Amino acid sequence: MARKVVITGLGATTPIGGDVPTMWKNALKGVSGAHTLEDDWVAKYELPVHFAARASTPATEVLSRVEAKRMDPSTQFAVVASREAWADAGITDIDHDRLAVAFATGIGGVWTLLDAWDTLREKGPRRVLPMTVPMLMPNGPAAAVSLDLGARAGAHTPVSACASGTEAVHMGLDLIRSGKADVVVCGGAEAAIHPMPIAAFASMQALSRRNDDPEHASRPYDRDRDGFVMGEGAGALVLEAEEHALARGARIYAELAGTSVTADAYHITAPDPEGLGATRALKAAMFDGRIQAEDVVHVNAHATSTPVGDKPEYTALKAALGSHVDNVAVSATKSQMGHLLGASGAVEAVLTVMAVYDRKAPVTINLENQDPEIPLDVVTSERALPGGSIVALSNSFGFGGHNAVIAVRSV
Amino acid sequence: MASNEEILAGLAEIVNEETGLAPEAVELDKSFTEDLDIDSISMMTIVVNAEEKFGVRIPDEEVKNLKTVGDAVSFIANAQA
Numbered sequence: 001m002a003r004k005v006v007i008t009g010l011g012a013t014t015p016i017g018g019d020v021p022t023m024w025k026n027a028l029k030g031v032s033g034a035h036t037l038e039d040d041w042v043a044k045y046e047l048p049v050h051f052a053a054r055a056s057t058p059a060t061e062v063l064s065r066v067e068a069k070r071m072d073p074s075t076q077f078a079v080v081a082s083r084e085a086w087a088d089a090g091i092t093d094i095d096h097d098r099l100a101v102a103f104a105t106g107i108g109g110v111w112t113l114l115d116a117w118d119t120l121r122e123k124g125p126r127r128v129l130p131m132t133v134p135m136l137m138p139n140g141p142a143a144a145v146s147l148d149l150g151a152r153a154g155a156h157t158p159v160s161a162c163a164s165g166t167e168a169v170h171m172g173l174d175l176i177r178s179g180k181a182d183v184v185v186c187g188g189a190e191a192a193i194h195p196m197p198i199a200a201f202a203s204m205q206a207l208s209r210r211n212d213d214p215e216h217a218s219r220p221y222d223r224d225r226d227g228f229v230m231g232e233g234a235g236a237l238v239l240e241a242e243e244h245a246l247a248r249g250a251r252i253y254a255e256l257a258g259t260s261v262t263a264d265a266y267h268i269t270a271p272d273p274e275g276l277g278a279t280r281a282l283k284a285a286m287f288d289g290r291i292q293a294e295d296v297v298h299v300n301a302h303a304t305s306t307p308v309g310d311k312p313e314y315t316a317l318k319a320a321l322g323s324h325v326d327n328v329a330v331s332a333t334k335s336q337m338g339h340l341l342g343a344s345g346a347v348e349a350v351l352t353v354m355a356v357y358d359r360k361a362p363v364t365i366n367l368e369n370q371d372p373e374i375p376l377d378v379v380t381s382e383r384a385l386p387g388g389s390i391v392a393l394s395n396s397f398g399f400g401g402h403n404a405v406i407a408v409r410s411v
Numbered sequence: 412m413a414s415n416e417e418i419l420a421g422l423a424e425i426v427n428e429e430t431g432l433a434p435e436a437v438e439l440d441k442s443f444t445e446d447l448d449i450d451s452i453s454m455m456t457i458v459v460n461a462e463e464k465f466g467v468r469i470p471d472e473e474v475k476n477l478k479t480v481g482d483a484v485s486f487i488a489n490a491q492a
Binding site: 064065066069126127129130131134 | 429430431452455456459462463
């Protein structure tokens with residue numbers, strides 16, 4: 001019998017709230033974190049997209065100046081979210097050799113990398129800061145969290161584009177089940193609202209161009225969706241072996257019942273139109289958690305608001321849940337906070353845990369004309385979830401054909 | 412040309428910016444590593460910032476000889492002379 005793993009701490013810093021209580025209140029209400037960018041580089045580089053969803057509380061307002069200076073913005077978000085999660089878990093006595101970190105990012109320290117390149121070209125190699133390498137490396141967030149909490153059972157960085165955050169939760173479950181750790185701080189962080197990634201995502205036609213109306217640009221499942229909205233921030237969860245949590249009398253939010261990761265091996269960016277990889281991931285996570293389709297009451301969908309991405313997820317949900325898919329309350333929270341790339345799965349894991357714990361599904365905004373080809377029961381106003389034992393799923397898919405799914409069960 | 416007092420004050424400002432140490436803690440007889448707890452990466456950042464501020468060049472092989480704040484002030488003053 002595999003070790004049971006529970007969730008005992010949550011943290012987040014996002015475009016709709018700088019901590020979990022604020023984010024959750026807004027997620028149930030339905031707000032938009034997307035706004036016009038005021039930066040001079042938008043006009044300077046004639047970017048085709050003029051808006052994004054910035055973190056509502058800048059990390060530099062939370063961290064000390066000296067701390068922030070030595071961290072890329074992505075690492076700053078990771079440290080802010082993981083400190084909240086750690087404090088929330090209330091662990092006072094821990095064997096640090098049994099505490100691990102699995103903290104993901106999609107891109108890594110892109111601000112640091114490109115700032116250093118500008119410095120090199122404008123001022124020469126002597127002016128490239130000595131902290132550049134530790135700040136730009138993609139394992140920077142995991143390393144900083146490990147250093148901050150004294151986690152010595154390994155600091156890992158799953159990188160699978162927009163599935164990274166969910167894959168980190170999957171890895172956290174594995175670390176505890178396999179006996180390598182008793183407690184894992186897992187999550188994901190991203191800070192890529194920089195002109196180059198905006199230009200690159202725009203160039204592949206992935207971003208919404210609704211420049212005159214940013215608040216209504218992210219509209220998963222809507223007939224008139226035209227791309228995703230860049231977001232930034234981090235989410236963090238404290239996973240704990242059940243016996244460890246019970247021994248210290250911890251408040252348990254939910255059980256992390258099952259997880260899975262699959263690969264499409266179909267196309268480098270396009271999702272498999274039949275959603276076969278996603279279907280296998282859903283079925284595997286349900287099998288892993290001994291979950292029947294009828295147990296599932298809520299799905300936090302990947303649903304980025306791109307014309308091609310939203311439909312295959314529906315196909316996969318239908319294949320995995322059968323006719324029960326019609327009874328499942330589906331939330332597309334990227335409608336509110338945009339797409340946090342490698343952090344999105346971690347933040348959505350936090351929202352999924354809160355949904356199970358609070359028995360409420362968060363809201364999908366901007367759904368005016370639902371795409372008739374995606375007849376899901378989409379939650380558009382706060383909705384109560386049923387009592388009894390319930391399960392919620394959260395999906396993430398990433399460029400490269402990565403599919404990751406987690407299943408959260410009430411306790 | 413800056414006086415030694417001006418160099419010390421400028422250096423203290425750079426150290427404060429990098430480490431958060433109070434500028435008045437940066438005194439001539441203080442060791443960068445032993446007293447001010449400055450690691451090698453911070454030291455290199457301080458050196459590069461000092462080069463820009465005082466318009467001097469501090470060769471990498473010279474940095475290990477700058478044990479105290481006073482050593483750095485003297486080196487910068489000589490380099491400016």
